[in-house]
Structures are given as C-alpha cells and as structure tokens.
Amino acid sequence: MxxxxxxxxxxxxxxxxxxxxxxxCISLKKTELIQPLTIADYSQEFVNSQRDAYKINYGDNLYLKVYSSDVKTSKFFRSDFPELMNDSYIYLNSYKVDEEGYVQYSFIDKVMVKGLTIEEAQNAIQGAVEEYFEDVTVQIKLVNFRISILGEVQSPGSYSIDREQITILQAVSMAGGLKDFAMADDVTLVRKSANGSIVKKLDLTDSKILESEYLFLLPDDVIYIKPRPSKTYAFEKxxxxxxxxxxxxxxxxxxxxx
CATH class of the missing domain: 1.10.287 (Helix Hairpins)
Known part of the structure; x- marks a missing residue:
C-alpha cells in the first residue's frame, strides 16, 4: 500500500x-511573422497603396551637399572638406523646411520642397543650383527620419533611417528580430498626427499586414512589442x-x- x-x-x-x-513553452505560431491564411496565400501578391516614398513636410531637416569636378565650385560649396558623416554632423549641416514648405540653400532662391519625395526635391534643388554652376551634383538626405522600436526585440532603441521608406518588418529586422516571448500578434504603433498621436494595434503574424496603410513607417514612429504573460516562466528563470x-x-x- x-x-x-x-x-x-x-x-x-x-x-x-x-x-x-x-x-x-511558446508555440511558433505565436511568433512567426506574416503567416499565410491559406495555402494559396503562399503565392499571393499583396498590393499596398501606401508604398510611395515619404513626402517632405514643413519642419523637416534636409542635409544638402553639392559636389563638382570643378575645383573652384567644390571650394565654394566646401565639398572638398573632409566630412564627419555622423548624425550630429549631418544635423548641424542641415536646412529646415519652413512653414510655407520652402528650403533656403546658400545664395540660391528658396525652393518649394513640401509634398516632394527626396528624389524630387533633389532634382528641384539641383535645377536651381545649375542656374549658377555647371557640372554639379546635389545630394539630399532627410535628417529627421528616425524611428524607435521598444520591447521584445533583440536591440531596442532609436534608429536613423538612411532611405526614403522602410516597413515595420524591416524595422524589426534592424532591431535584431523578435525575442521568443514577443507578442507579434499585438504590436503597438504610435504615430504623430495633426492633433497629437495615433495609436494603432497591428498583427505582424497576419499576412494582410502587407496591405496595411501602416506597413510603411513615417519619421518619429514608435513601435512597441510587448511580452507575453507567460514570460514569467521564461526559459532562463x-x-x-x-x-x-x-x-x-x-x-x-x-x-x-x-
């Protein structure tokens, strides 16, 4: 007995x-991104109407640089000087878009850039510079395109974006990917609006995220990926x-x- x-x-x-x-233990289905709804979704094309590049707005800071093979022109625009291409240097040498949407660069007439993509603004400013100089190339970089990603990612923090557009999935990749206990199906996106902020809940496990208007990020977007309640019993503890x-x-x- x-x-x-x-x-x-x-x-x-x-x-x-x-x-x-x-x-x-955590099921892979809870952390796997953009899961197909059906077998047919594996080969489905997802169309996103928000795929256009970011449009410049007032208050944006633009880093402008003019290059030329002509020695005198290079000296005039100081493009023959060595550059410390870090965030601080770029910001201090940037030009702010005023409330009317114009940017004033050197002695040239102010150029309307509001509503233009970086490439379009670059062409507009280059045309203005070419009225005075030949054989010049204008480079533009959006200085204030920064995003923050917090929570259950490998490397949370603030990131400077060196391209015209980035998706939330690419942002997660920049941060090293999700941790094991990340709630990929309940991600919070905080975005600036005219009246304050917009808070949007996103499901990164749903393949329909590829069609979402929030797939592409904007400057100053904040992404928060919270942990699952079961993290209390995490592997390391x-x-x-x-x-x-x-x-x-x-x-x-x-x-x-x-």
Missing part, C-alpha cells in the same frame, strides 16, 4: 513538472535543473520498487 501511495505521489509530481514545462532532478529521482525509485 505504501509503495502504491509513493508511486502515486511521484506520478503527480512528474505530471506537475511536465505541466509547468509545457506552460513555459525556470528551474529546469530541479525539475530534471525530481524526474530522475522518481524514475530511480520506481526502478527500485518495481
């Missing part, structure tokens, strides 16, 4: 241990050694009393 009672207690202990282990020891003792006692 005692032997049976002992075995029953050991069986209960082992069952509890396995239950705890199971509860600390769970006493797997103790559980393994209990199971080992249970099996040993069972073998002796069999």
């Amino acid at each position: 005692k032997r049976d009672q002992l075995l029953n207690k050991l069986a209960i202990t082992v069952a509890v241990c396995f239950t705890l282990i199971s509860s600390s 769970f006493p797997y050694g103790l559980v393994a020891g209990v199971i080992s003792i249970a099996l040993s006692i069972y073998a002796i009393t069999k």
